[in-house]
Amino acid sequence: MRKVLLVASAVLAMGSVQANPFDALGCSGCHGAGGKSAIPTYPSLAKSARPDLDVVKALKDFQSGARVDPTMNAMAPMAAGQEQAIADYLAGQ
Numbered sequence: 001m002r003k004v005l006l007v008a009s010a011v012l013a014m015g016s017v018q019a020n021p022f023d024a025l026g027c028s029g030c031h032g033a034g035g036k037s038a039i040p041t042y043p044s045l046a047k048s049a050r051p052d053l054d055v056v057k058a059l060k061d062f063q064s065g066a067r068v069d070p071t072m073n074a075m076a077p078m079a080a081g082q083e084q085a086i087a088d089y090l091a092g093q
């Protein structure tokens, strides 16, 4: 019984990481919890703070080099394939 509970909580913990790639990829380390940044250098990304921000486009532009920022050009490739999941998460923040 105890083992079953341990496995169940491990699966739940993994699920929450997958459901929130923004934290899993370390984005919140700069952009703040929920994409609400307290540091002016790092823009807020939460929908409530940035209603007009197109997160998917910004990430693709950083990946392709169409938009140049040394930090984000290094970070954006890590978000490959998860751009929409990140945008969906931020849309709820």
Ligand code: HEC
Residues within 6 Å of the ligand: 022, 025, 026, 027, 028, 029, 030, 031, 041, 042, 043, 045, 053, 054, 055, 058, 059, 068, 069, 071, 072, 075, 076, 078, 079, 086
């Ligand atoms: C080491 C700090 C750092 C980390 C970690 C980081 N970013 Fe950024 N991010 C920045 C900075 C600085 C900018 C501003 C770049 C600019 O305006 O050119 C930025 C800009 C952005 C923008 C564009 C915002 C706008 O106003 O147009 C998006 C979207 C973004 N980051 C998403 C992410 C995602 C998703 C992750 C995780 C995969 C991430 N960032 C991780 C520092 C970081």
